[in-house]
Amino acid sequence: MTVSATGTPTPQTPAPDPAPETTPPPGASGPAPDRADTAQAAEPTPPTRALPSTPDQPRHGEAVPRVEGLDVAYPQRSTGHAGSTGAPHPGPETTPPPGASGPAPDRAATAQAAEPTPPTRALRSDPDQPRHGEAVLRVEGLDVAYPRRGAGHGGAVGVLGGVGLEVVAGEILGVIGETGSGKTTLARAVVGSAPVTAGRISVEGIEVSALRGRALREHRRSGRVQYMFQDPLRSLDPDLTVIELVGEPLAVAGLAKAERRAAAAEALHRVGLDADALGGRVPAELSGGQRQRVALARAIVTRPALLLADEPVSALDASNRNHVLRLLDSLRRDLGVAIVVISHDLSSLAGIADRIAVLYRGKLVEHGPTAQVLGSPLHPYTALLTASAPRIDRAGGPRAAAGRVTGPVTGPLPWAAAPGACAFAHHCPFADADCRTEPGSSPHPGGRAAACHHPRLPTG
Numbered sequence: 510m511t512v513s514a515t516g517t518p519t520p521q522t523p524a525p526d527p528a529p530e531t532t533p534p535p536g537a538s539g540p541a542p543d544r545a546d547t548a549q550a551a552e553p554t555p556p557t558r559a560l561p562s563t564p565d566q567p568r569h570g571e572a573v574p575r576v577e578g579l580d581v582a583y584p585q586r587s588t589g590h591a592g593s594t595g596a597p598h599p600g601p602e603t604t605p606p607p608g609a610s611g612p613a614p615d616r617a618a619t620a621q622a623a624e625p626t627p628p629t630r631a632l633r634s635d636p637d638q639p640r641h642g643e644a645v646l647r648v649e650g651l652d653v654a655y656p657r658r659g660a661g662h663g664g665a666v667g668v669l670g671g672v673g674l675e676v677v678a679g680e681i682l683g684v685i686g687e688t689g690s691g692k693t694t695l696a697r698a699v700v701g702s703a704p705v706t707a708g709r710i711s712v713e714g715i716e717v718s719a720l721r722g723r724a725l726r727e728h729r730r731s732g733r734v735q736y737m738f739q740d741p742l743r744s745l746d747p748d749l750t751v752i753e754l755v756g757e758p759l760a761v762a763g764l765a766k767a768e769r770r771a772a773a774a775e776a777l778h779r780v781g782l783d784a785d786a787l788g789g790r791v792p793a794e795l796s797g798g799q800r801q802r803v804a805l806a807r808a809i810v811t812r813p814a815l816l817l818a819d820e821p822v823s824a825l826d827a828s829n830r831n832h833v834l835r836l837l838d839s840l841r842r843d844l845g846v847a848i849v850v851i852s853h854d855l856s857s858l859a860g861i862a863d864r865i866a867v868l869y870r871g872k873l874v875e876h877g878p879t880a881q882v883l884g885s886p887l888h889p890y891t892a893l894l895t896a897s898a899p900r901i902d903r904a905g906g907p908r909a910a911a912g913r914v915t916g917p918v919t920g921p922l923p924w925a926a927a928p929g930a931c932a933f934a935h936h937c938p939f940a941d942a943d944c945r946t947e948p949g950s951s952p953h954p955g956g957r958a959a960a961c962h963h964p965r966l967p968t969g
């Protein structure tokens with residue numbers, strides 16, 4: 510018997526006969542009954558029966574499927590070689606046989622085995638390249654807001670508010686923050702793809718946020734600012750070959766084909782790829798690590814002053830991640846490129862970033878040298894991020910953020926949602942009446958700054 514919503518007992522509906530599911534009549538034809546409905550009616554008894562047994566079903570541990578001696582070959586394109594004939598070729602990726610008519614080997618695997626040969630040649634020198642330490646990117650009081658969508662809505666949705674930072678030549682700035690904190694919007698604003706409603710963005714002394722029309726197109730064509738997308742498989746044109754993809758930004762700049770190919774080959778060499786071996790392939794014929802390095806070669810082929818890398822290693826395995834991080838490190842060191850790396854991966858940033866900027870809900874809440882920001886955060890939100898980062902050098906779950914975000918949250922704060930209150934107050938164990946007003950960014954020793962009324966100052 511069941512009880513209705515009004516409390517009146519109602520007669521129990523007879524349960525359907527469950528027998529047919531496990532014992533289908535031999536030779537039965539026609540559509541099967543709607544088992545989902547009957548199973549639903551029979552609940553809440555948890556399902557304990559297995560799916561209908563199949564004598565052909567492999568047993569646990571059996572290899573399914575078995576792959577032995579498999580050769581895979583892609584036809585070669587645009588390299589002057591004849592196409593694949595199906596015979597495997599054992600040669601390494603970096604030494605393709607001239608005029609070979611056999612198929613290419615599994616280049617993704619052999620390339621992995623053959624590399625990494627550390628690139629030694631630099632791209633062509635550029636007298637205009639800023640010197641190490643010179644300011645390349647300066648962002649001041651940046652506000653970005655998108656217009657509301659839909660009829661009847663007015664106004665705009667603010668995504669960034671009052672962000673200010675600077676990146677110098679040869680420096681890597683890591684930008685961290687949860688999804689929706691405004692990291693990618695910041696990078697998009699720098700390349701002119703997000704609506705700046707207030708503030709200034711300057712690159713090499715030019716206020717790019719004020720450029721419009723032809724001046725903006727000229728600036729983009731110069732290639733002084735490059736953007737490296739998170740997913741190269743989506744961002745790279747699937748129909749272009751590697752050499753065409755890498756040379757494309759130079760075509761936009763008006764360089765002749767021969768110059769483009771030479772510069773593209775050099776950029777590929779810089780990122781550890783062989784243009785002779787890979788130049789004729791399309792993105793689908795590359796491994797994930799190779800694709801990301803092609804994207805990197807494409808980004809540096811114009812010899813940019815500033816590179817914005819949006820989650821450059823999030824889709825890579827550990828070895829490729831390390832390789833790309835080392836490449837970024839060498840680019841800033843050898844070529845003086847100023848690099849902004851947006852990432853969720855704090856451990857990757859800890860290895861290469863000079864400074865870290867922390868965004869929370871469109872505000873810059875902390876920035877400073879990497880070791881200090883990640884090792885001894887001033888802002889409770891940074892402490893929460895670092896405490897949440899997975900680590901393998903501990904024996905029992907996430908590291909306790911000793912002395913940081915470990916105390917109980919002080920219950921509901923009615924004022925926390927009021928305009929002007931600290932945006933992190935809802936989650937902050939240190940919130941008090943002071944936090945009804947939004948904190949401004951305050952400088953701290955060691956080139957640090959934090960926007961918090963009660964920063965977790967280091968003791969001792």
Ligand code: SF4
Binds near residue numbers: 889931938940
């Ligand atoms: S200002 Fe107050 S609520 Fe905001 S992070 Fe600092 S202590 Fe927490």
